[in-house]
Amino acid sequence: MATQGAIVVDKERCKGCGVCVVNCPTEAIALSHEVNGKGYNFLSLVNPEKCIGCANCATVCPDSVITVYRVKI
Amino acid sequence: MDINEIIKPENKVYGKTPILKDNILHYCPGCSHGVVHKIIAEVIEEMGIQDKTIGISPVGCSVFAYNYLDIDWQQAAHGRAPALATATKRLMPDKYVFTYQGDGDLASIGTAEVMHACNRGENIVIIFINNAIYGMTGGQMAPTTLLGQVTATTPYGRKAELNGYPLKITELIAQLEGTCYVTRQSVQNPAAVRKTKKAIRKAFENSMMKKGTSFVEVVSTCNSGWKVPPVQANKWMEENMFPFYPLGDMKDR
Ligand SMILES: Cc1ncc(C[n+]2csc(CCOP(=O)(O)OP(=O)(O)O)c2C)c(N)n1
Ligand code: SF4
Ligand code: SF4
Ligand code: SF4
Ligand SMILES: [Mg+2]
Numbered sequence: 001m002a003t004q005g006a007i008v009v010d011k012e013r014c015k016g017c018g019v020c021v022v023n024c025p026t027e028a029i030a031l032s033h034e035v036n037g038k039g040y041n042f043l044s045l046v047n048p049e050k051c052i053g054c055a056n057c058a059t060v061c062p063d064s065v066i067t068v069y070r071v072k073i
Numbered sequence: 074m075d076i077n078e079i080i081k082p083e084n085k086v087y088g089k090t091p092i093l094k095d096n097i098l099h100y101c102p103g104c105s106h107g108v109v110h111k112i113i114a115e116v117i118e119e120m121g122i123q124d125k126t127i128g129i130s131p132v133g134c135s136v137f138a139y140n141y142l143d144i145d146w147q148q149a150a151h152g153r154a155p156a157l158a159t160a161t162k163r164l165m166p167d168k169y170v171f172t173y174q175g176d177g178d179l180a181s182i183g184t185a186e187v188m189h190a191c192n193r194g195e196n197i198v199i200i201f202i203n204n205a206i207y208g209m210t211g212g213q214m215a216p217t218t219l220l221g222q223v224t225a226t227t228p229y230g231r232k233a234e235l236n237g238y239p240l241k242i243t244e245l246i247a248q249l250e251g252t253c254y255v256t257r258q259s260v261q262n263p264a265a266v267r268k269t270k271k272a273i274r275k276a277f278e279n280s281m282m283k284k285g286t287s288f289v290e291v292v293s294t295c296n297s298g299w300k301v302p303p304v305q306a307n308k309w310m311e312e313n314m315f316p317f318y319p320l321g322d323m324k325d326r
Contacts, residue, residue, distance in 0.1 A: 006079040017103030017303040023262055040102065048076050055087040059263040062107025063098055064089035069079045 001072055005053020008067045009043045016040035020057035020066065026050040029057060090118045096140050103303020105293030106135050108260040109202060109269070113173075114142050116274045126169040127161055129154040131183075133175035134209045134295075135202065152183020155190035158197040162280075169277055171198035176217040177207040180242045184216075187246070194251030194285035198276040201243065201288065204295035205314060212298030216240040219317055224298070239317065243290045247323035253284035255324040259292045259315075261307040272322075284326070292318050 007029070016031050020043060028050040031041040043065065045051060053070025092114035100106045117126050123144055130138040132151035139146035149157045154172035162170040179187050179201050187199065206224055207213040213226040219239055221230040231239070247255040254276055258269040269291055276287035292314050296306035 004074050004079060006076045008080060013097055015102035019103050019261075019303055019307065022304050045076075053079075053086060056263045058087045059266050060108065060261070062100065062102075062104055062111070064093055064107075064111055067088035068086050069081065069084040070086045071074070071079050071084050073074065 003052050003070050004073045005051040005068060005070045006048060007045050007051060007053075007057065007069070009045070010065050010067075011036050011042040012038070013063050014040060014042035014065045015063055016042055017062065020061050023056045023060045025054060025056060026052055028052075090114045092118045092123060092143055094141055094143050098141060099137060100134060101295075101297045103294070103296055103306065104134070104208075105204065105260050105291065105295075106202060108266060109173075109200065109291050109293070110135075110138065110141050112260070112266065112270045112273055113171075113200070116270060116277060117142070117144060120274065120277060122169050122277070125167065126171070127165070129158045129161070129170070129172040131172070131174040131178040132209075133178045133207075135173055135175060136209070138173050152178050152181070153186055154178070154183065155186040155195070155197070155199065158199075159190055159193070159195045162195060162197050166196070169198070169280055171200060171277070171280075173200045174202065175208065176201070176203045176205065176215045177209075180216045180240055184242070187242075188249070191246050191286045191288065192249045192251045194253075196280050196283055197286060198273070198280050199286065199288045200273065200276075201290040202293045203243075203290055203314075203318065204293040204298070205239075206295045206298040208295040208298045212295070212300070216242070219313060222313075241318070243288065243318075243323065246288050252286045252288055252324060253326050254279050254287040254289075254322075256288070256322045257290040257292060257318060257320050259310070259320060261294075261310065290318075292320065
């Protein structure tokens with residue numbers, strides 16, 4: 001069964017380390033060109049239609065920045 | 074499907090555990106310490122033992138672990154966490170007691186403490202963050218630093234003639250009669266995180282079964298000390314640390 005996912009990034013907590021990006025199987029996410037209050041290029045869901053809600057990104061995030069949502073379609 | 078139709082409480086599948094406080098971690102971007110803190114917090118939440126768990130924080134980057142997990146804590150003198158854990162567990166045997174220690178803390182200044190606590194078979198959990206360096210003090214060589222590895226105190230790479238050999242302390246601990254569970258894990262991808270979580274949960278469960286000491290090493294990165302960016306640090310760890318520090322259970326009884 002296919003799933004559609006979405007993530008919410010607590011951008012002020014994000015440190016732009018990028019370990020989530022390389023663990024996303026669908027290239028749904030990337031570091032933003034903008035920076036947060038600490039000067040970090042925070043994570044952004046750049047291709048929302050690609051997110052399957054697998055939570056890989058959130059699982060490896062050291063700063064617990066990402067909340068994951070998923071629905072069956 | 075519109076993203077706002079997905080982002081609803083009933084569709085939430087993963088988020089920050091309430092055992093983690095809202096304080097922003099002081100660790101460098103991408104540091105393994107944050108992932109391991111989160112795993113411990115999730116295990117405590119899933120086991121429902123928040124009011125029964127006492128952590129002992131070390132000296133090292135994770136000295137401030139007590140700022141992040143909403144449980145009871147003590148902070149030990151450098152390397153002495155296993156001694157403090159011994160006393161705590163003996164006085165309060167109904168509590169889950171764990172130490173959280175770096176490789177400088179556990180395998181250098183605290184070698185005697187950890188060896189004897191494990192040899193006595195104290196019913197505690199020891200979580201050992203091996204990033205092959207002294208992160209907190211600026212990236213000096215640790216006993217666990219690999220041969221050839223460049224650090225602030227081995228600028229031309231660690232040499233056995235001058236600096237001795239990297240210490241596989243976990244293998245030594247596995248030989249001690251007092252330990253019941255000794256394993257080496259990592260946290261660089263989702264599968265590794267899940268395995269580490271299983272290992273830490275088993276270690277916590279063991280500590281209530283009077284089986285002896287459970288010891289979980291997590292091969293980790295210190296991207297600031299290693300002077301490589303976080304993603305490359307994980308790669309460097311896989312290529313250089315894993316061959317010398319192979320992952321898996323060493324003992325489980
Ligand atoms: C008695 C004493 N000796 C030395 C130090 C300096 N010191 C602070 S942290 C540390 C080592 C930390 O390395 P590690 O345990 O590997 O932790 P990491 O920061 O890498 O997580 C040292 C030597 C100290 N604080 N106290
Ligand atoms: S892993 Fe976490 S902190 Fe690092 S870039 Fe991704 S969301 Fe930000
Ligand atoms: S939930 Fe999965 S698919 Fe969606 S952004 Fe995270 S890793 Fe990528
Ligand atoms: S110095 Fe190393 S161990 Fe310490 S927070 Fe930074 S990356 Fe982590
Ligand atoms: Mg260290």
